[in-house]
Amino acid sequence: MTETTAANGRPRIVIVGGGFGGFFSALRLERRRDEGPAPHVTLISDANALLYTPFLPQAAGGTLEPRHVTTPLRGPLRSTEILVGRAVAHDAARRTVEFASASDERRTLHYDHLVLSPGSSSRMLPVPGxxxxxxxxxxxxxxxxxxxxxxxxxxxxxxxxxxxxxxxxxxxxxxxxxxxxxxxxxxxxxxxxxxxxxxxxxxxxxxxxxxxxxxxxxxxxxxxxxxxxxxxxxxxxxxxxxxxxxxxxxxxxxxxxxxxxxxxxxxxxxxxGVRAHPTVAAMGLPVDDAGRVRVDDTLAVDGLPGVWALGDAAAVPDPARPGLTCPPTSQHVTKQARLVADNVLASIAGRPSEPFRYRTRxxxxxxxxxxxxxxxxxxxxxxxxxxxxxxxxxxxxxxxxxxxxxxxxxxxxxxxFDRDLSELGSLGHPEPLDPQGGQHGRD
Ligand SMILES: Cc1cc2nc3c(=O)[nH]c(=O)nc-3n(C[C@H](O)[C@H](O)[C@H](O)COP(=O)(O)OP(=O)(O)OC[C@H]3O[C@@H](n4cnc5c(N)ncnc54)[C@H](O)[C@@H]3O)c2cc1C
Incomplete structure (x- = not known):
């Protein structure tokens, strides 16, 4: 296992999740110029593209090509280090996150600031079968x-x-x-x-x-x-x-x-509906009754300085509905992503953090x-x-x-034109080659 530490005195920011929260906070960090050395930003994502979920129904219905409902992370993100794989563990005392690639190559990443946006997974109902x-x-x-x-x-x-x-x-x-x-x-x-x-x-x-x-x-x-x-x-x-x-x-x-x-x-x-992604439990963070990371209105995780959470996986107080938390929508998450980037940079510069302010448009x-x-x-x-x-x-x-x-x-x-009705269920799952199969025209 390799260990990675902060480079050249630059603050090290690790972001987990390449969805709305992770992608837009990395983009904001790249675009914001602040005094001091530019932070080194690493984005851990289990896919190399952002999935634009509002278009999923149209991908299912065939009005949009599947690839067109995603945006590759590389390209829009230029200076962010992108590691495709999963964040599998977190050590709050040592301020490290463990990364595992698809081939189980492991790496320990040190962070000054950790931004968590692992999203959600389908809520399972307790219904037999x-x-x-x-x-x-x-x-x-x-x-x-x-x-x-x-x-x-x-x-x-x-x-x-x-x-x-x-x-x-x-x-x-x-x-x-x-x-x-x-x-x-x-x-x-x-x-x-x-x-x-x-x-x-x-x-x-x-x-x-x-x-x-x-x-x-x-x-x-x-x-x-x-x-x-x-x-x-x-x-x-x-x-x-x-x-x-x-x-x-x-x-x-x-x-x-x-x-x-x-x-x-x-x-x-x-x-x-959805529930917080299982990554939240694996990261050992404080959670609410619904399993979402507990954060304050600046998106800072309760009791863990330098750790931030947003998106579907976090219980972010909703400024528009006092006493309630934000609904799981990309609109909210995109705004939270900008705020979390600004608050991380403010924290690095010794400035106070701003609270989340947003009303559904x-x-x-x-x-x-x-x-x-x-x-x-x-x-x-x-x-x-x-x-x-x-x-x-x-x-x-x-x-x-x-x-x-x-x-x-x-x-x-x-x-x-009419819809394309080709059924491509075998796409990406080719039949294995037959080891006995000879080539035509030989033997
Ligand atoms: C079908 C559908 C339609 C929707 N339509 C709308 C809409 O019209 N308008 C709207 O505002 N919202 C809509 N939403 C909601 C919106 O998609 C979510 O609120 C938004 O995606 C949440 O952003 P996020 O960053 O929290 O999570 P996500 O966008 O889900 O991103 C999290 C990413 O992190 C990855 N991840 C998780 N764990 C790890 C790990 N350990 N390591 C690395 N990566 C990890 C996940 O696989 C995922 O790719 C829709 C959702 C769905 C499912």
């Missing part, structure tokens, strides 16, 4: 897997002779009606509605889309009027809403609800089919204007001019 049967919707791998599964179900339904099996193949159950669940369902329903036109045998088959939500409404954060609009839109598209309902069990390909209703379904998607929920809802600066929009605002907002937010151009091109192509 759910973990085995469901796919989450948090990563690009999950989004593309879901797209491929949905297209595979069409192919299977096209050839199966058993009507009950076909009905289960054409039933899609989403568990959790937050914005990620609603957007993912809306995009996939769009995809399959368009695709079924090309399957003569399936044209008259009923497709079932069921959204199961434990509370009595969808998306309360967008307000009563827009929430009602969303529910009406989904209902008009034939999507079955099961509000105030929980999943009791998933077994033998059947989802059983607490009302006793049984839904035979081959595709179950878990979109029931707007909320957008894309419903596909040129429809969305938007709540911006107290005003509410729905339908085509909201859809246009949502797309414009996200285009402005995805980092990098190249990515903006690629996304805009995908959207334009999507408006002019």
């Amino acid at each position: 759910l973990a085995e049967a469901a796919v989450g919707f948090k990563t690009l791998a999950e989004a593309i897997h879901l797209r491929n599964t949905a297209l595979q179900m069409l192919e299977l339904a096209n050839t199966t002779s058993d009507p009950d099996e076909r009905a289960a193949q054409l039933t899609f159950v989403f568990v959790g009606g937050g914005y990620a669940g609603v957007e993912a369902l809306a995009e996939l329903e769009d995809l399959l509605r368009e695709a079924r036109r090309l399957y003569p045998s399936l044209r008259d088959q009923p497709f079932r889309w069921v959204l199961v939500e434990a509370t009595e409404s969808l998306l309360p954060e967008v307000g009563t009027r827009l929430s009602a609009y969303v529910m009406r839109q989904l209902h008009d598209r034939g999507i079955e809403l099961r509000l105030g309902t929980r999943v009791r069990e998933v077994s033998d390909g059947v989802v059983t609800l607490d009302t006793g209703e049984r839904l035979p379904a081959r595709t179950v998607v878990l979109t029931a 707007g909320l957008f929920v894309d419903l596909g089919r040129y429809k969305a809802v938007a709540s911006v600066a107290g005003l509410q929009f729905s339908g085509l204007p909201a859809w246009f605002m949502a797309r414009s907002y996200h285009l402005s937010q995805i980092p990098g001019f190249t990515r903006k151009a690629r996304v805009a091109t995908d959207w334009t192509v999507g408006i002019l």
Whole structure:
């Protein structure tokens, strides 16, 4: 194992997580000029690209190419040292973080300031059989897997002779009606509605889309009027809403609800919110009841000078809602990232830290089919204007001019032409070579 210490008296800053929090704090540290030697910044990330999660539903629905919903870390970040792998341990007394690469090359990194933004993972519900049967919707791998599964179900339904099996193949159950669940369902329903036109045998088959939500409404954060609009839109598209309902069990390909209703379904998607990433527990940090790192309003971790946390993994006091913590949104995290960089630099220069100040500017929920809802600066929009605002907002937010151009091109192509329905489930998983296989024309 190698040990790395501060270089040439430069303060050493280690950032964990290459998502919104980690990427934007590194970018801010690169762009801010302060007196004194420039800090040496190391970013530990388990991927070499930032995933722009608001575009995951569109990657699943095929309106955006999977690669275009990511931004490579190298390029926008020029002077930051990027180590792709995982932060696996933390020693607060020695002020070190242990890094492990994918090939288990280990390195101990000394830090003066540690910034933690490992994000979140899908919240698992205590429902028997759910973990085995469901796919989450948090990563690009999950989004593309879901797209491929949905297209595979069409192919299977096209050839199966058993009507009950076909009905289960054409039933899609989403568990959790937050914005990620609603957007993912809306995009996939769009995809399959368009695709079924090309399957003569399936044209008259009923497709079932069921959204199961434990509370009595969808998306309360967008307000009563827009929430009602969303529910009406989904209902008009034939999507079955099961509000105030929980999943009791998933077994033998059947989802059983607490009302006793049984839904035979081959595709179950878990979109029931998030919980702090397991990295938080591995780092030995003070946590709240929800497992998030406890921080004050300057993003400093309680009782650990020089350690900071932000994003979905941290319980950041919400300045807009006293007594509550910030919701897990990229909007909040991006602002926290700027603040944490400024506070780290202030701390190095011996200046006081600033508190987090932010009020949500707007909320957008894309419903596909040129429809969305938007709540911006107290005003509410729905339908085509909201859809246009949502797309414009996200285009402005995805980092990098190249990515903006690629996304805009995908959207334009999507408006002019039919969706691409290729199912690429085997991508990245080639069949192993046959050791006995000779070359044609020899022996
Ligand atoms: C489908 C979906 C749609 C969304 N849509 C919106 C939206 O429209 N608007 C909005 O504001 N928000 C949206 N969000 C929420 C937003 O994505 C999160 O709030 C944001 O990503 C949190 O940023 P973060 O830096 O805390 O975590 P992330 O962006 O998740 O980044 C954390 C990164 O750190 C990595 N990591 C974890 N542990 C380690 C380790 N030990 N070592 C190295 N790397 C590690 C993780 O794998 C991850 O890549 C959406 C989320 C999802 C899932």
